[in-house]
Amino acid sequence: MHVVILAEFASASGGAEKVALESARGLAEAGVSVTYLQAIPGEADPLLDHGNIRRVVLGLPDIWSLGGAKAAAAGIWHAEAARRLAAALVALPERPHCIHLHQWTRALSPAVFPVLSGAGVPLVVTLHDYALACPNGVYYRFDRAEPCGLAPLSASCITAPCDARSRAHKLVRVARTVALRQAVRGRPLHAVHVCDASRRRMGDLLGGYAVTHHRIDNPVRIAEGPAATPERGDAIAYVGRLTREKGADLVADSARAAGLPALFIGAGPLEAELRARDGVEVIGWQSPAAVWDILRHRARALAAPSRWYETGPLTVYEALAAGIPVVASDRSGAAEKVRHGRTGFVVAPEVGPLAAAFTALRDDACARDFGARAYAEARAVPMTLAAHADALRTLYGGLATSAPAAMQHHAGSLIGHRS
Numbered sequence: 001m002h003v004v005i006l007a008e009f010a011s012a013s014g015g016a017e018k019v020a021l022e023s024a025r026g027l028a029e030a031g032v033s034v035t036y037l038q039a040i041p042g043e044a045d046p047l048l049d050h051g052n053i054r055r056v057v058l059g060l061p062d063i064w065s066l067g068g069a070k071a072a073a074a075g076i077w078h079a080e081a082a083r084r085l086a087a088a089l090v091a092l093p094e095r096p097h098c099i100h101l102h103q104w105t106r107a108l109s110p111a112v113f114p115v116l117s118g119a120g121v122p123l124v125v126t127l128h129d130y131a132l133a134c135p136n137g138v139y140y141r142f143d144r145a146e147p148c149g150l151a152p153l154s155a156s157c158i159t160a161p162c163d164a165r166s167r168a169h170k171l172v173r174v175a176r177t178v179a180l181r182q183a184v185r186g187r188p189l190h191a192v193h194v195c196d197a198s199r200r201r202m203g204d205l206l207g208g209y210a211v212t213h214h215r216i217d218n219p220v221r222i223a224e225g226p227a228a229t230p231e232r233g234d235a236i237a238y239v240g241r242l243t244r245e246k247g248a249d250l251v252a253d254s255a256r257a258a259g260l261p262a263l264f265i266g267a268g269p270l271e272a273e274l275r276a277r278d279g280v281e282v283i284g285w286q287s288p289a290a291v292w293d294i295l296r297h298r299a300r301a302l303a304a305p306s307r308w309y310e311t312g313p314l315t316v317y318e319a320l321a322a323g324i325p326v327v328a329s330d331r332s333g334a335a336e337k338v339r340h341g342r343t344g345f346v347v348a349p350e351v352g353p354l355a356a357a358f359t360a361l362r363d364d365a366c367a368r369d370f371g372a373r374a375y376a377e378a379r380a381v382p383m384t385l386a387a388h389a390d391a392l393r394t395l396y397g398g399l400a401t402s403a404p405a406a407m408q409h410h411a412g413s414l415i416g417h418r419s
Contacts, residue, residue, distance in 0.1 A: 195333025241270030
């Protein structure tokens with residue numbers, strides 16, 4: 001089996017990239033031949049150092065580096081991205097069984113979808129967010145700090161000042177979504193959801209697309225070392241980008257209300273504000289090994305109080321597997337993995353409920369018991385890298401068997417879709 005994995009980066013600066021890299025590695029270790037197409041130049045993660053992985057760099061710019069009108073135009077329709085992708089697919093030494101897309105908004109744009117659909121093989125897209133339907137990508141009202149309930153591209157959606165940056169950015173993203181709908185409409189697409197809530201929600205939002213929905217958990221790489229001892233932890237920990245939509249400010253407020261310090265591993269727009277607060281420690285980004293060493297020694301619980309409908313934050317699953325209780329937002333896909341009152345708490349992303357959960361975990365016996373159950377249950381039915389790769393291989397194999405005619409790899413069809 002030969003699979004093409006297409007992502008915009010080859011280093012794990014976020015959850016989508018990390019899943020793309022882990023998937024490539026897991027498939028390679030399972031004997032699958034993987035071509036990793038990297039849109040934007042940059043160093044590659046060591047996960048790609050495997051004999052079954054061939055990396056191809058398209059050499060495209062990050063559109064945010066272009067500035068102004070050039071960035072807007074490339075974000076809506078990047079013709080050069082389509083040309084380079086088409087050429088890379090034509091140059092493959094062997095026909096792929098399928099193409100698996102993880103990212104497209106930072107360099108590739110909707111222009112690549114006709115190329116991918118015209119490649120003559122099944123196209124699979126993992127939905128790490130809501131960018132296939134929602135202009136701002138996260139189905140969230142940044143102007144109101146609450147999830148969105150509007151129909152994408154409705155009049156109310158188009159006029160809503162919901163973008164995190166500006167109204168001008170919103171208009172560009174509306175244009176991008178219009179271009180995307182035109183590029184995808186009527187073309188077969190296989191969407192992989194990483195949580196049940198995403199599948200339910202996106203099933204309604206993607207009604208106009210020819211989508212087949214699939215459900216596969218993200219892989220959980222269990223950190224090496226002994227189980228954590230959360231009863232000895234001194235702080236409520238948060239790992240990730242420091243933003244309001246992810247609830248970083250809620251962690252600081254709620255931990256203080258519960259009489260516990262808050263420990264932040266990461267960086268982002270709220271960093272200066274958080275550093276200025278009493279009882280808050282911000283230590284910036286750390287290597288994966290350092291993160292888990294810190295969490296094992298410091299975390300009484302991990303907090304993931306997202307205000308947006310976050311799909312599948314990997315840190316939550318990894319924390320449970322390490323034996324650390326989790327307090328998760330009831331809006332997040334992570335809530336599906338937390339057993340309320342047994343391995344952590346699932347609560348509304350508000351100070352009162354979060355503070356109550358943190359207060360309960362001040363009890364040593366509660367923290368110890370929750371952590372022990374989380375550790376045992378995560379290992380009872382683990383979504384390891386090998387299990388994730390097996391699920392992907394089953395999906396790819398089924399797609400190839402059910403649509404043998406689509407497996408023809410025609411260079412002409414790729415070139416014909418160049419813009």
